[in-house]
Amino acid sequence: xxxxxxxxxxxxxxxxxxxxxxxxxxxxxxxxxxxxxxxxxxxxxxxxxxxxxxxxxxxxxxxxxxxxxxxxxxxxxxxxxxxxxxxxxxxxxxxxxxxxxxxxxxxxxxxxxxxxxxxxxxxxxxxxxxxxxxxxxxxxxxxxxxxxxxxxxxxxxxxxxxxxxx
Amino acid sequence: xxxxxxxxxxxxxxxxxxxxxxxxxxxxxxxxxxxxxxxxxxxxxxxxxxxxxxxxxxxxxxxxxxxxxxxxxxxxxxxxxxxxxxxxxxxxxxxxxxxxxxxxxxxxxxxxxxxxxxxxxxxxxxxxxxxxxxxxxxxxxxxxxxxxxxxxxxxxxxxxxxxxxx
DNA sequence: GTATATCATTACTAAATAGTAAAGATTAGT
DNA sequence: ACTAATCTTTACTATTTAGTAATGATATAC
Numbered sequence: 257x258x259x260x261x262x263x264x265x266x267x268x269x270x271x272x273x274x275x276x277x278x279x280x281x282x283x284x285x286x287x288x289x290x291x292x293x294x295x296x297x298x299x300x301x302x303x304x305x306x307x308x309x310x311x312x313x314x315x316x317x318x319x320x321x322x323x324x325x326x327x328x329x330x331x332x333x334x335x336x337x338x339x340x341x342x343x344x345x346x347x348x349x350x351x352x353x354x355x356x357x358x359x360x361x362x363x364x365x366x367x368x369x370x371x372x373x374x375x376x377x378x379x380x381x382x383x384x385x386x387x388x389x390x391x392x393x394x395x396x397x398x399x400x401x402x403x404x405x406x407x408x409x410x411x412x413x414x415x416x417x418x419x420x421x422x
Numbered sequence: 423x424x425x426x427x428x429x430x431x432x433x434x435x436x437x438x439x440x441x442x443x444x445x446x447x448x449x450x451x452x453x454x455x456x457x458x459x460x461x462x463x464x465x466x467x468x469x470x471x472x473x474x475x476x477x478x479x480x481x482x483x484x485x486x487x488x489x490x491x492x493x494x495x496x497x498x499x500x501x502x503x504x505x506x507x508x509x510x511x512x513x514x515x516x517x518x519x520x521x522x523x524x525x526x527x528x529x530x531x532x533x534x535x536x537x538x539x540x541x542x543x544x545x546x547x548x549x550x551x552x553x554x555x556x557x558x559x560x561x562x563x564x565x566x567x568x569x570x571x572x573x574x575x576x577x578x579x580x581x582x583x584x585x586x587x588x
Numbered sequence: 589g590t591a592t593a594t595c596a597t598t599a600c601t602a603a604a605t606a607g608t609a610a611a612g613a614t615t616a617g618t
Numbered sequence: 619a620c621t622a623a624t625c626t627t628t629a630c631t632a633t634t635t636a637g638t639a640a641t642g643a644t645a646t647a648c
Binding site for chain 4: 426427428458459461462465479480481482483484
Binding site: 260261262292293295296299313314315316317318 | 605606607608609610613614615616617
């Protein structure tokens with residue numbers, strides 16, 4: 257369960273561009289600020305451009321600008337451009353079917369799916385509620401610290417089994 | 423932001439072993455149930471054994487058993503054994519420092535860290551609150567659906583900038 | 589004590605991701 | 619037009635992760 261390098265560094269590049277406001281920001285400048293190679297930053301910005309998140313100007317005084325104002329760009333849009341992540345349990349199962357033609361657990365309505373589903377939905381909700389502007393202004397929404405879990409299904413009585421000591 | 427194959431398939435193997443209760447479960451049986459190769463299942467179980475989550479019996483009638491009862495094994499312990507994931511923003515920054523000696527954003531108290539930090543803490547909280555027993559019994563805790571975000575910091579007035587149309 | 593069934597360990601190959609390199613295309617300024 | 623500064627594109631290499639293969643070790647049953 258980890259963010260990819262592309263997501264992390266791509267987002268950082270977006271923030272650099274956002275901080276530059278309406279002054280086109282060059283690859284070289286971003287690369288220096290983030291400690292990355294210009295080739296890598298160029299690649300990341302290219303991805304972001306294809307996704308319509310930044311626009312570019314070529315030639316002298318060229319560089320990158322946000323395609324929209326930072327309060328209209330959510331982290332979910334940026335991360336979606338940078339990597340193809342599952343958003344719910346359906347996609348998780350499709351990604352990990354084993355060698356069987358479909359998820360080995362669908363038949364018994366696997367509970368693992370619910371767990372991953374909860375997690376991905378939560379991630380998605382957070383990313384979807386944070387804009388670049390909020391990040392720039394240090395106004396990051398946080399989860400309510402007291403959020404609690406609740407049980408969805410009814411318990412099924414299980415037989416007791418001896419697990420002794422290893 | 424994605425779960426790894428090792429996490430997914432490793433967890434499934436744990437669940438198979440858990441379902442088998444006190445009957446040692448062979449690699450071959452798990453492999454068939456999950457549609458994976460015996461070599462791969464063997465590797466995953468070996469990892470889980472080294473982490474103390476399962477115990478093994480060799481020879482005929484051998485196989486794997488849970489090292490503890492399923493209500494004492496959380497998903498967080500299993501996933502931790504299967505992959506080394508960051509648990510908070512500190513670890514994220516350490517993992518992605520760019521080529522600089524430290525995270526390029528620490529100096530300005532980067533807000534990205536807060537976002538990732540929120541996400542990882544949330545993941546951790548969910549995984550930490552789900553046991554194998556809950557999964558087996560389909561008693562999966564879910565986040566409160568109505569959980570809302572709140573803003574941590576004060577707004578900083580930002581200048582208006584023209585983002586025009588691309 | 590031999591045969592067989594199981595796990596254990598290591599080394600290898602394959603695939604995905606991360607990151608680099610180099611040559612091409614466009615624009616601004618003169 | 620020419621030059622230089624910038625992005626563009628493609629192809630390549632390196633690293634990590636996923637998955638396989640083969641040989642070795644141990645326990646059961648007879």
